[in-house]
Amino acid sequence: MQLQILLLLPMTFFLSPGAHTGEIIGGQEAKPHSRPYMAYLKKKTCTGEEMCGGFLVREDFVLTAAHCGDGNITVLLGAHNVLRKEKTQQRVSVLQKIPHPRYNKMSIENDLMLLQLAEPAELDDAVYTIPLPQAGRTVDPGSVCSVAGWGKTNHDAKLTTNILQEVELEVMSDETCQKDTKLRYYYKPSKMMCVGNPNEDKATFSGDSGGPLVCDGTAQGIVSFGKKDGSPPRVFTRVSAYVPWIKKTMGSQQPRVPR
Template sequence: MTLGEIIGGWEAKPHSRPYMAYLDIRDGKNKSFCGGFLVSENFVLTAAHCNGSKITVYLGAHNIRLREWSQQKISVHRPIPHQQYDNKTLNNDIMLLQLAKKAKLNGDVGTIALPRANEIVKPGNWCSVAGWGRTSTESESTPARLREVNVMVMPDAKCPKDPYGPYNNYNSSTMMCVGDPNQCKDSSQGDSGGPLVCGETAQGIVSWGPCRGPGVYTRVSTFIPWIRATMRRLQP
């Protein structure tokens, strides 16, 4: 199961996605990374499977291997995975990260809008996804610079719940089916937690999927009440 890499994409224009976050995740001796996106000065939204014992967020990054002057490095004060997240089916794969301090919003660091509760993106719409994940299914190496690709929202039937197929755990109320299987363009390892951007809105979160698309994204609009309530409860 791949979890987030930009395949068939291109390098993003530097800082054209000021909401993008790079998550450096430590869990004991294990190191991993994910994407995420800034939804308010002190909250980043990502996938629940991107949790760890210590998470550091980098905002304003383009080349993640350089100490760019635009970068803001902020530790996570508290990760809040959805209480019904299931790590076997990856249902409810969504997590808020409360930052230890507020991000400084500027031309390189900004928030992205969230959809209205239960808003539906119709199949056939083009959206985009970005991340620092692998650029091919063959290669283990990851790019230093942010990459992006355009993907099409597919009907739920393209992620069929066949008990022997890769989409057996697909849940249309909490997930979106995205990316044409005939085109090798998708997100994969390392892009997990990044946003699916439709228009100016973060409609999905990179979650899971088989090697050849479509990919499965968390449907953000389903979780708007949870996001709003959680952020309200924790606002200082």
């Protein structure tokens, strides 16, 4: 079987032959700093520089996708245009990367990772945390949620965007992904969410990996993977399935005190 799955991460990361990574298609520019939890992850690897998204869940922790874990990561908070030195920006190095212990890069299961920051973020109007959902709480199919990122903005673009983009996406039934011939071998309903109406040209794509799916003000999903052609639906890690692990892991690390 030829694999047609694409990870929504840096453009050079491939999970398996034919796989691909995440961007915003069919969206628009976000209102500057309207999503203060958003994190831009700049990664230096042996093949060059790559990027991912993430989101601030505690002053000293960013949650992202485990497949974003390669290389030396620097976190940029409070950014709208990542190519400008905005007064709102906070650049923080990563003290440690904590991928989920059962992350499997071949099956793309448990695709989440905590980044403990070397210094806690200074919370303000442009930099703030986003709540986690209640453990085990699911989002009803048909719900309209939103996602944002600095990934590519169309199927043919060769470069990611420097300005934060956002798009509203419909949460689909598990059956939608289970019946999709290119997704069904990977989709696990208890751990993943099926997002994006197949009849709409709106989706995440290359560069958006690790960003949050926001439903009613909470981070319900993490941009994970999808089909190589960028068409919806896409697959997100289901955050509510991992809340106990996230809280336990953060709780085991002492909050860092600003210097």
